[in-house]
Amino acid sequence: MSNELRELRHARGWSQERLVREIETYANQHRLTVASRASLRVYVSEWENGRRPISHQYAKVLRSLFGVTDSELITGDTSGTGTVAADGYDDLINRIDSARNVSLTMVKTFMDQTELLRTIDRQMGAAGLVDQMTAHLATLEDALTFAVLPETRKPVALALAGASTLAAWQALDVGAVERAWRHYELGKRAAQEAEEPMYLAHATAEQAYVLCDAGRTALAIDLVRDARRTSHSKLSPRLSAWLHAAEAELCAKAGFQDDCRRALDHAESCLPEGTDDRDPDMLSIFLNSGHLARWRGNALALIGDEEAVSDLYDALEAADPTFIRATSGLRCDLAQAHIVRGEYDQAHEHLIQARLLANRTGSVRHRRRIEQITQQM
Structure with a gap:
């Protein structure tokens, strides 16, 4: 039985020493007793090299630090929590x-x-x-x-x-x-x-982002469009706007400028007026004019439109401060938009803020995006 600790640590951008410190910090916050720093250094090295099994105590700490399940931390673990043995x-x-x-x-x-x-x-x-x-x-x-x-x-x-x-x-x-x-x-x-066709359409469209992150953007666009067409007459106006905005973002990533702008226009026309952001028929949808401005700015920045910056700053000003992960993404969007305009100092400042927020939430996805944007500078 092996473990994926080294890969998880690398995905987070941590050194072994950083992991040791994170284990100590977590233990202090949760009043847990762990080994000394010197011993933890040895444990981490031996865990990663397969010379020491990860005990239940430390597995719990590592699961929380990296946001993984037992089966993702320990290769070959078949102790799934969802299995029911009816005797x-x-x-x-x-x-x-x-x-x-x-x-x-x-x-x-x-x-x-x-x-x-x-x-x-x-x-x-x-x-x-x-x-x-x-x-x-x-x-x-x-x-x-x-x-x-x-x-x-x-x-x-x-x-x-x-x-x-x-x-x-x-x-x-x-x-x-x-x-x-x-x-x-x-x-x-x-x-x-x-x-519940609305829940089906939402799950299908979000699943498209997995395809997009895996490099299958064209297939992701087809999936979002299929989700929208299949349930068209049964969607709420806010969910319809959300689906069009998702399509616009994916089209932007694929370089389909006309399709992107067309989807953004459809999203704006579908979105209900007012400041409410929750869909009463589907609480997992957060979307109002402020959120859509951020989405629009992100898509326009991806297709190289210099006007994206104004939309994104409007969105930043209206952003809910409790949406920490979303704010990290918005800072990434602003960095991208400034790079399009050749404003590298401003882009660098937003990337610093985005990285701080991504580290705070442990977002591997945002850290990966930050590194991709940094390489463009």
């Missing part, structure tokens, strides 16, 4: 009876838990939430697996669809791309069972 008919019937007792109040509790995890994620990042998110999904999957009748299954499936999509975006943020893809597939299946 005989008595145990099966007990589980079915328990699932039948899941009430609408309990479903609301599940959705409130998802909302809490969403709030923590946007303020502190996804890396420290992997254990909580894994347990939350396992509970929802358990409830759905043993629910029998549609009136019980559909509300649970809806809660699972929302939680899975959030978990997928968190996994993508920390660089766990296969986990992200699997969570999106789970979210799509749950949305289909819940007969």
